[in-house]
Structures are given as structure tokens and as C-alpha cells.
Amino acid sequence: MQDTLSQTFAALADPTRRALLARLTRGEANVSELARPFLKEMSLPAVTKHLKVLEKASLITKTRDAQWRPCKLNATPFKDVADWMEPYRKYWEESFDRLDAYLKTVTSKNKTKSKKP
Amino acid sequence: MQDTLSQTFAALADPTRRALLARLTRGEANVSELARPFLKEMSLPAVTKHLKVLEKASLITKTRDAQWRPCKLNATPFKDVADWMEPYRKYWEESFDRLDAYLKTVTSKNKTKSKKP
């Protein structure tokens, strides 16, 4: 078994699973509701498996309501990812500041060709 | 081939690769420098492969200097992850606000037991 963060990233490394999470930001949903948009591309058991991966990674929690299994998002792993990202934030923001600066030089070079009169 | 974000998350889903990235926040390093801390646990070709995964995911760039291959971090995929995370931020912060609120109720319940006079 892997460490928690690896498990989280592995769970996020699939577009179907990310779409499932995105759906859950709009509120709880049970398995068949979650599966519906994907049933042209894959079977229901495939979706069940994706949900199990998300559940094992604690990204979602499955509860019980009669024969339905409402799922909801868990915040903790997102927080963990955000915290892991933090040391890199300064780095990439700096990088985009540089892009910003570059774009400003381009703008100034093209001033005479500007659409505005 | 997978989509970019999946490739990024997959690359991050390994503790060795995350450690390599962490090392690179302290500046450029070539392959053997990067490998050194891991050579008790795995072979050099294994590290080479990890670096290739990071490179394919654009998380690092490998350049050339004689027989050395200095590696440096790329900001873009980190930005992409951060952007993907953004819709979830409010969600998990809210969740930790709730924790905060809970902790406050605990504090208030224990007011009489507080260390402060």
C-alpha cells in the first residue's frame, strides 16, 4: 500500500474520477446518478470501481439510503494536496509574473500596431 | 496517451518523484546528484525512469552540460493543478472553518478549565 498523498494523486490521475468529483461539488448523488453520464463510454461496474478508488483515497464518502449509496465529497485530501502544493506556489507565480512582464514588453513593442487609434 | 492533467497527477503519485521535485526547488541538479539519496533503495536506471516520467509530464526540463544533464522545475503543470484545485478551495476551506467553529465551541465549553486565569 502506498502513502496517503500518492493514493490521492493516483486517484486524481483519471478524467472519469475527476469528473465524478466535479459532479459532487454540485451536491450529493448516488451511484447510478453519478454513473449516468458515463454509461455510453463504460459499464456500471467500471464506475463502481472508480468510486471505490475515490473512496479508498478518502476523496468521497459513501453512505446508505435504502438500496441507494449517496456519495459526498471529503475535504481533507484536497487540503492535503493544497498543502503539498504550497512550497511550489511562489515558484509558479513568479514564473507567471515573468510571463506577465514579457507580455508587457510585447504590448509596448506593438503599441504602434494597436487596434486602438 | 492520456490528457495532460492525468499525466501530471500520475507523475505526482509517487513519493520518489515528489522528493525529486522537492529537491529541485533548491535549484538545478543533474541526474547523479538527484539520484544519490535514493541509491540505497533503488538503482540509477530506476531514477532515470522517474525523471523521464517527470519530464514527459513537463514537470521538469532536462538540459545538457557535457556529460551531465542538469534538471530544473517547470512551473506550468503546477499552475494547472492549482487551477484545477480552485473550484474545491472554497469547499475545503469551508470545511476547515467548520472545524474551527467546532474547536471554538470546545474551547468555550472548557473555558473554566482554561490555562488563562
Place this chain on the structure above:
DNA sequence: GATATATTTAACCGCTATGTTAATTAACCA
């Protein structure tokens, strides 16, 4: 009890990821 709906489990398959060791390539040095 029988049937319908919701979901999971089982058994299987093909592909890819991660590691190994041995060999190879590339660049430098003496």
C-alpha cells in the same frame, strides 16, 4: 414469495508502471 431496482462482487483480460541487471552511448581526461 416474486419481481424490480440499485449496487457490488467475481473472474477474467490486456496494458502499462516500476523495478531489476547488463550492455551501450556520450563526454571528458591523461
Place this chain on the structure above:
DNA sequence: TGGTTAATTAACATAGCGGTTAAATATATC
């Protein structure tokens, strides 16, 4: 030229992922 260091490639083993279909389980309803 020959030797050393740096890094990659080749060939291979193993394990796990993501999908399938078919069967099983759970709950509600008639």
C-alpha cells in the same frame, strides 16, 4: 588510445489498473 564518469537503453519480471460480462447481494414493492 584507453580509462573514467555520467547517463541511457535493452530486455526482462511482476504487479496493479481499468475495463469487460455474468452472477450475486440488498432493499423495496406488489
